[in-house]
Amino acid sequence: MKITCEKIRDKLADMINDHLDPKDDTVLASHLEQCPECSKYYHDLQTDDQVLREFADSMQPTLTRIETNISKKLETTKIKTISLQKNNILRFAVAAVILIGIIVTLNQFGIILDGTSTAWAKVSQIILEIRTITFNIVIGKGPVVSCIASEGKLKQKLPSGIEAIFDYDKSKILVINPNDKTAMTIELSGLPIMPSNLFENLKSTIEILREYPDTIVKRLGKKEINNEETTGIHIYIDESLDIKIWYNTKDNMPALIIAENMIGQTNVVFSNFNFDVIVDESVFNLDIPENYTEIESTKMDFKNLTEQDLTEGLRVWASLMENKFPEKLDLAIIQEHSKVIEQKLTAKGISDIEKALTVIKIMRCLMFVQQIQTDWYYYGDGVELGDINTAIFWYLPKGSTTYRVLYGDLHIENTESQDLPKIH
Amino acid sequence: MDRCNSKKLVFSKGNIDRFAYTELVRNYSARIFAICFSMLSNKDDAEDITQQAFLKGFTDIKQLRDLDKFGAWITQIAKHMCLDLLRKRKLNKIALKQIATDYVKDESTYDQDKYTRLQSALMQLTEEYRLPLLLYYFDGQSTKSIAESLEITTATAQTRLSRARRKLRQLLSTKRGTR
Numbered sequence: 383m384k385i386t387c388e389k390i391r392d393k394l395a396d397m398i399n400d401h402l403d404p405k406d407d408t409v410l411a412s413h414l415e416q417c418p419e420c421s422k423y424y425h426d427l428q429t430d431d432q433v434l435r436e437f438a439d440s441m442q443p444t445l446t447r448i449e450t451n452i453s454k455k456l457e458t459t460k461i462k463t464i465s466l467q468k469n470n471i472l473r474f475a476v477a478a479v480i481l482i483g484i485i486v487t488l489n490q491f492g493i494i495l496d497g498t499s500t501a502w503a504k505v506s507q508i509i510l511e512i513r514t515i516t517f518n519i520v521i522g523k524g525p526v527v528s529c530i531a532s533e534g535k536l537k538q539k540l541p542s543g544i545e546a547i548f549d550y551d552k553s554k555i556l557v558i559n560p561n562d563k564t565a566m567t568i569e570l571s572g573l574p575i576m577p578s579n580l581f582e583n584l585k586s587t588i589e590i591l592r593e594y595p596d597t598i599v600k601r602l603g604k605k606e607i608n609n610e611e612t613t614g615i616h617i618y619i620d621e622s623l624d625i626k627i628w629y630n631t632k633d634n635m636p637a638l639i640i641a642e643n644m645i646g647q648t649n650v651v652f653s654n655f656n657f658d659v660i661v662d663e664s665v666f667n668l669d670i671p672e673n674y675t676e677i678e679s680t681k682m683d684f685k686n687l688t689e690q691d692l693t694e695g696l697r698v699w700a701s702l703m704e705n706k707f708p709e710k711l712d713l714a715i716i717q718e719h720s721k722v723i724e725q726k727l728t729a730k731g732i733s734d735i736e737k738a739l740t741v742i743k744i745m746r747c748l749m750f751v752q753q754i755q756t757d758w759y760y761y762g763d764g765v766e767l768g769d770i771n772t773a774i775f776w777y778l779p780k781g782s783t784t785y786r787v788l789y790g791d792l793h794i795e796n797t798e799s800q801d802l803p804k805i806h
Numbered sequence: 807m808d809r810c811n812s813k814k815l816v817f818s819k820g821n822i823d824r825f826a827y828t829e830l831v832r833n834y835s836a837r838i839f840a841i842c843f844s845m846l847s848n849k850d851d852a853e854d855i856t857q858q859a860f861l862k863g864f865t866d867i868k869q870l871r872d873l874d875k876f877g878a879w880i881t882q883i884a885k886h887m888c889l890d891l892l893r894k895r896k897l898n899k900i901a902l903k904q905i906a907t908d909y910v911k912d913e914s915t916y917d918q919d920k921y922t923r924l925q926s927a928l929m930q931l932t933e934e935y936r937l938p939l940l941l942y943y944f945d946g947q948s949t950k951s952i953a954e955s956l957e958i959t960t961a962t963a964q965t966r967l968s969r970a971r972r973k974l975r976q977l978l979s980t981k982r983g984t985r
Contacts, residue, residue, distance in 0.1 A: 395968035399942070399949055426975055430924075437921050438943035441843075444853050445835055452831050452860045456824045459864055757823040 386413075387420055394424050398431050505615065505629045506588045509636055515581060516656040522649060531581050535666045547666055556668045565674040580650060584641055587625075602626060607637045687750040692775070693792045695747020698740055700767040702726045707762030707774055707790070711751050751777075765790045773803035827867070831860050834877055837955050838884045840944035844937040845888040847929050855891060859884035881955065927977040935970035942967055 390413050397404055404410040404424065414421045514532045521527075525541045534550040547556045553570040602614030605628055612628040624642035629635060639652040670676050700707045702723050723744075727737045751758060754777050762774030769790025776787040776797070787797045797803075838859055842852035863870075863880045870879050928936055941952045953963040 391972065392968060395971040396964060398971060399964060399967050423975070426979070427971060430971065430975060430978065433921070433924050434939070434943045437924055438940075440921070441839070441849070441944060444849060445839060448835050448839065448853055448856050448860075449828075449831055451857055452835075453824075453828050455857070455861055456827060456864060459861055461865055461867055757825060759823055759825065 387417065390414075390417070390420050391423055394420070394427055398427055504634050505627055505636060508629075508634055509588055509627075510585055512581075512585075512657050514658050514661050516654075516659055516661075517581060517652050518654040519580060520651040520653075528654075529581070530661060530665055532661055532666070533582075537665055547668060549666060549668055552668060554668050556670070558671060558674060563674050564677045565670045566677055567668070567670070581652065584625075584639065584650075584652065587641075602628075604631070610637065612637045687746060689750070689786070689794065691743075691746040691750045693747075693788065693794070695744045695750070696762070696774075696788075697767065697792055698743045699723075699747065702740075705767040707765045707767065709763040711748060711760045711762075711775075754778075754780075762790070767791075776802055824864075827864050830876060830880075834880055835860070836945035837877070837941065837951075838880060840940040841881060841884055841937065841955075842888055843944070844933060844940045845885065846891065851891065855884060855887045859887050862887070877955070878957065923978060927974055930977055931970060931973055935966060935973055938963060938966045939970045939974065 390410065393407075393410060394404060396402075397407075397410075404414060414424060514530075516528070516530045519527050519529055527541075528539045530537045536546075536548045538546050538548075540546075543560045545558045545560070547558075549555075555568040555570065557566045557568070559565070598617070600616040602616050605612050605614055607628060611631045613631050614626060614628045617625045617627070626638075626640045626642070627636055628638040630637055635657060636655060637653070641650045641652070696707060699719075703719065708719065723741070724737075727740060732740075751760070758775070758777035760775045765772050765774050767790060770793070772790045773787050774790055776785050778785050783799075784796045785799060785802055787795050787803060789795070835856060839852055839856045842855045842859075843849065846852050846855065859880060862883055863876075866883075870876065928939070931939070938952045938956065941955050942948070945951060945955070949960050949963040949967060952958075952967065953960040956963065958966075
């Protein structure tokens with residue numbers, strides 16, 4: 383009898399959890415009728431349930447207060463940026479210019495690391511000390527680009543023959559196309575502090591990794607590269623950054639570096655290194671070479687980004703994507719779209735330089751969004767370019783109390799916060 | 807309670823505005839409060855830590871890679887903060903219970919007769935049973951939501967909850983007997 387009662391009481395407790403009535407269960411119902419103890423027990427469980435419910439309800443004012451307080455404090459709370467993250471988009475914009483015709487996005491580095499090793503310490507130190515270097519770089523399935531890099535300077539050569547020289551200190555880029563003897567200069571201003579090429583970028587990433595005490599470093603075994611024995615190490619960060627370095631077993635000099643997901647979801651492969659080579663400074667000369675026609679000179683200010691950059695970038699972007707606005711306004715999404723964007727631009731039959739200028743527009747749009755320090759919201763996913771009725775973006779300009787709301791046809795309206803369009 | 811919308815509220819990886827975050831707070835505040843209350847056995851501390859956890863969540867939002875995991879992530883933040891507080895106060899289990907009982911005695915805003923015995927019984931339950939019970943009543947009233955919060959199966963949540971009810975009943979009836 384006792385065992386049965388225990389089981390019945392377990393069952394009764396279950397029924398309270400599921401808001402069920404024991405009367406609907408014939409076995410339970412008949413037991414409760416016959417057993418006054420269990421019947422009382424059930425009544426007590428119900429009372430406990432009621433008191434617990436009231437007790438929880440009595441906490442409601444506390445919960446409301448918590449929510450109100452948090453909401454108030456959020457107004458003055460800032461989101462912490464992870465090292466390097468803030469300038470990534472700007473760095474990317476410059477990289478996009480430099481790597482003419484190649485669409486590049488730099489991913490945000492969220493860095494969580496475990497473990498450490500001496501091989502990593504040695505090899506990374508060597509990489510950090512490299513000042514002048516020539517190397518080949520392959521971004522994703524892109525072409526092999528040969529690079530000469532010195533601190534603050536970079537010269538890149540694409541298989542098409544197009545060369546780009548970037549001088550960080552002079553804030554200038556020279557693009558030369560030997561095929562039709564044309565050249566273009568891009569004057570940059572307001573450049574952020576940034577690596578001037580992807581190898582510098584890799585170095586700054588390595589620097590951060592070294593600072594973290596818990597980096598995971600795994601050995602990858604040996605591999606022959608260019609008839610030399612190399613040892614591989616895998617520096618695992620998380621899915622966003624994953625570097626594999628093969629270094630010469632004799633002198634620890636790197637032979638091959640694969641930076642996975644370095645640019646969005648794209649791998650960057652560095653190879654064919656020549657370290658600390660003596661480079662004639664004239665290779666970085668920014669003057670238009672003799673017999674070349676200057677086709678265009680563009681100025682790019684990285685500081686004075688305006689609302690027009692936002693609308694123009696979105697217009698260009700949507701028009702390349704079947705007149706639909708992108709799902710999100712972030713770097714990962716442009717990486718996802720990069721192939722389509724590249725194909726569309728190529729189909730248009732425009733020059734690499736024009737391609738780059740188009741990409742710059744999209745970049746400037748993202749840069750504008752990135753530098754908004756107050757609230758912003760994007761909900762343009764799937765909205766058609768030209769849709770006059772659907773809001774796709776709003777933001778609060780600094781120091782203003784009136785929101786700016788952007789619609790699908792790219793007109794902008796001033797709106798009070800209470801009238802902001804609902805998220806659709 | 808609508809939790810599955812958290813992804814929609816946030817417009818891009820690592821970027822979130824205050825408006826969207828306030829929605830997340832609304833969706834998860836009861837859960838986090840229940841967890842803090844269960845760990846700290848004190849309403850004021852639980853309130854304080856719940857607020858701090860959500861604010862830390864906001865400043866550190868860029869560390870969160872997958873917004874679908876916001877619930878689990880913010881739970882971890884809150885738990886760490888609770889543990890930190892407990893460590894700082896060097897509270898052991900016995901002292902904690904003592905404070906809980908004292909607290910209950912001092913609390914004047916509550917209906918003394920109704921809740922005093924309940925709270926003190928709750929604090930005598932082990933965390934394993936107390937937390938499912940608090941989550942059930944503070945946040946959602948379903949075994950499914952408990953299972954979600956504690957990352958256990960619904961069946962386990964059901965068992966723990968039923969046992970918690972029975973243990974609580976036992977504690978309450980013992981108390982009543984000694985009164």
